[in-house]
Amino acid sequence: MTVKGQKYYVYRYEGNLNGMENAVVLLSYPANAFGKEKALRAFINTNAALSNQEILNLYVVRWEIEVYFRNCKTKLAIDKYQIRSVNGIKRFWLISSLAYLIACFESDRYNFSEGYHLLSQTIQREQISFIFDYALNGGDKSALLEAIA
Numbered sequence: 001m002t003v004k005g006q007k008y009y010v011y012r013y014e015g016n017l018n019g020m021e022n023a024v025v026l027l028s029y030p031a032n033a034f035g036k037e038k039a040l041r042a043f044i045n046t047n048a049a050l051s052n053q054e055i056l057n058l059y060v061v062r063w064e065i066e067v068y069f070r071n072c073k074t075k076l077a078i079d080k081y082q083i084r085s086v087n088g089i090k091r092f093w094l095i096s097s098l099a100y101l102i103a104c105f106e107s108d109r110y111n112f113s114e115g116y117h118l119l120s121q122t123i124q125r126e127q128i129s130f131i132f133d134y135a136l137n138g139g140d141k142s143a144l145l146e147a148i149a
Contacts, residue, residue: 003056007031010052022048037051069072072096075103 001010009029017023033039045055059066063111072078072127076096106115134144 001052002057003053004060007057009034010056012052014048018043018048022046024048024050024055026052028056068100068112071116072100075112075116076100 001008006082007030008130009031011027013025013027014022017025018078024045024047026045027034028043043059045058050058069078075109078092078096081089081092083092100112103108103112103115103119104117129145134143
């Protein structure tokens with residue numbers, strides 16, 4: 001099967017899946033990466049009336065959205081917040097989106113994962129530098145530990 005000019009090997013399973021009746025699971029390998037580690041993709045769809053081509057075309061459009069939410073969950077912990085108010089949730093989403101954007105801009109390629117890694121390294125260096133300078137200037141260890149607690 002071909003999607004956006006790239007050829008894929010596709011296997012379709014159609015049937016019951018974890019309580020979903022008549023779900024579709026597509027297992028897909030790029031033809032040029034068959035058998036390579038991490039090349040296999042699984043797509044789940046609840047509309048069995050769609051063809052393989054239609055499902056993959058939908059995922060091509062959605063993929064960036066899926067990656068965005070995965071990154072937000074794994075790196076920005078948006079699935080861990082415990083805010084109850086509508087305004088609090090809106091503010092949290094705004095701050096999370098801004099953090100995502102800042103990480104993207106940190107990378108030369110506007111890549112979130114790369115930018116996040118670069119920002120994490122910068123923050124760690126700044127923390128170590130601060131502690132080192134604090135110690136050099138005769139700072140009290142107890143006061144430092146109390147300040148960061």
